[in-house]
Amino acid sequence: MAKGQFKIKYKNYINNSMVFDKKTWVAIVLLLFVSMAVFGFIIEINFYHLNALIRDGKDMWFWRGNAFGPWIDIYGLGAVAAFALTYKFRKKPWLVALISGVVLSLMELIAGMAIYYLDNGRREWNYNEEIWTLGNIGGFICGRNIIAFTLAGPFVVYVIVPAIMWLAKKMNRKVFLGIAYVLGGICIADIFYNDIIHTIFPQCMKAGTFYKSKGFNFVKFTQHDKAFWKLK
Numbered sequence: 704m705a706k707g708q709f710k711i712k713y714k715n716y717i718n719n720s721m722v723f724d725k726k727t728w729v730a731i732v733l734l735l736f737v738s739m740a741v742f743g744f745i746i747e748i749n750f751y752h753l754n755a756l757i758r759d760g761k762d763m764w765f766w767r768g769n770a771f772g773p774w775i776d777i778y779g780l781g782a783v784a785a786f787a788l789t790y791k792f793r794k795k796p797w798l799v800a801l802i803s804g805v806v807l808s809l810m811e812l813i814a815g816m817a818i819y820y821l822d823n824g825r826r827e828w829n830y831n832e833e834i835w836t837l838g839n840i841g842g843f844i845c846g847r848n849i850i851a852f853t854l855a856g857p858f859v860v861y862v863i864v865p866a867i868m869w870l871a872k873k874m875n876r877k878v879f880l881g882i883a884y885v886l887g888g889i890c891i892a893d894i895f896y897n898d899i900i901h902t903i904f905p906q907c908m909k910a911g912t913f914y915k916s917k918g919f920n921f922v923k924f925t926q927h928d929k930a931f932w933k934l935k
Contacts (some may be wrong), residue, residue: 716865717793727871732878733887734867735786736779739859740890743778744768751922757834766919770893771910776815779890781807785856786864792861803856808849815843816931824927824934832924841930 723731747767755761768775788806791800818827830839830848837846860870871879901909915921927934 713865721868723871726880727876730883731867731871732783733883735753735859735863736783737774737886737890739782740776740779743775744773747775754834765922766914767922769897769910771913772890772893774890776894781855782859782863783808784810785859789856789860796857799856799860800853804849804853805922807855808844810845811848812840819930820934826924826926829902829924843930874911875905
């Protein structure tokens with residue numbers, strides 16, 4: 704595509720609402736969820752490898768997330784939330800960044816607190832034990848992530864979503880829908896099994912148990928520590 708044509712198409716995306724049928728919109732959202740969930744998995748395994756090198760001097764890789772597949776649901780959910788809340792404001796990048804920074808930071812803070820206080824001090828992450836936090840609140844949210852979340856909204860709205868929409872227009876509709884629904888279905892089913900089914904039926908093997916049995920490393924965070932107020 705010529706540079707001039709790209710600019711025209713991109714301006715059209717910014718200035719005009721894209722027209723897709725409902726099935727295609729669902730497919731776009733599914734691909735956004737999956738792509739960012741995979742992106743989050745890649746970010747996490749590389750960050751915790753670096754964290755182990757710098758903090759402990761250990762060259763170790765860790766499996767991250769609660770699923771069998773290489774995806775982390777909170778990244779996908781965050782991306783969908785950022786898209787849904789900021790898409791109509793895409794003419795104002797500063798507002799897209801502000802909304803995503805505030806909303807995603809609150810999502811992480813609330814999620815971390817909910818896990819901690821509803822599950823007797825369990826932590827899925829703890830910023831008291833990580834590098835480059837730039838300050839943190841209770842170990843649930845840190846300055847580094849607030850900056851990342853502020854940049855995430857523009858990244859989703861101006862890079863990832865336009866790329867997916869371009870695919871939706873260029874690819875055969877049935878092929879595009881098939882890929883989106885299959886990938887989305889597998890990813891969501893995997894997450895649902897590990898987060899919901901395993902909770903109801905704990906005798907079912909969870910992804911973490913499976914990977915531990917295969918010798919994979921998992922990050923260990925301090926549990927039951929003090930955060931804001933003491934657990935009873």
